[in-house]
Amino acid sequence: MAESQWSDKLSVGDPGIDDEHKTLLDLVEKLRNATRSGQGRDEVGQVLDELVSYTVAHFAHEENYMCEIDYPDYPQHKAEHERLLAQVRDLQERFRLGSITITVSVSNFLSDWLFYHIAWQDKKLVTAINAARQ
Ligand code: FE2
Numbered sequence: 001m002a003e004s005q006w007s008d009k010l011s012v013g014d015p016g017i018d019d020e021h022k023t024l025l026d027l028v029e030k031l032r033n034a035t036r037s038g039q040g041r042d043e044v045g046q047v048l049d050e051l052v053s054y055t056v057a058h059f060a061h062e063e064n065y066m067c068e069i070d071y072p073d074y075p076q077h078k079a080e081h082e083r084l085l086a087q088v089r090d091l092q093e094r095f096r097l098g099s100i101t102i103t104v105s106v107s108n109f110l111s112d113w114l115f116y117h118i119a120w121q122d123k124k125l126v127t128a129i130n131a132a133r134q
Pocket residue numbers: 062077081117121122
């Protein structure tokens with residue numbers, strides 16, 4: 001897919017979080033393009049590092065936000081973030097050690113995990129965000 005996977009259907013109702021999700025999806029796309037166009041290991045590694053650090057910052061932001069609005073499913077959502085982060089950090093580490101290369105299928109995997117997390121887990125925030133606004 002040449003364009004970001006973002007669509008209004010993914011909106012959680014908070015412009016700040018939505019913008020971060022757009023950036024994340026764009027970063028995954030950037031990674032996919034870097035692997036697809038056969039860019040060098042350094043370039044691919046740089047995009048992967050950028051994706052991991054942005055994900056860390058975004059998850060922390062989202063978790064603070066969930067605490068602020070007393071989101072009832074916070075523990076479960078946080079556990080999901082930790083699981084996702086562990087997976088992507090593991091990929092990053094194996095890439096750094098040279099035991100894997102980031103292929104199109106690895107970037108597709110990352111793209112899917114992010115997309116489904118936003119579409120299924122983050123979308124559940126909509127009701128809580130709207131309620132907190134009233
Ligand atoms: Fe999330």
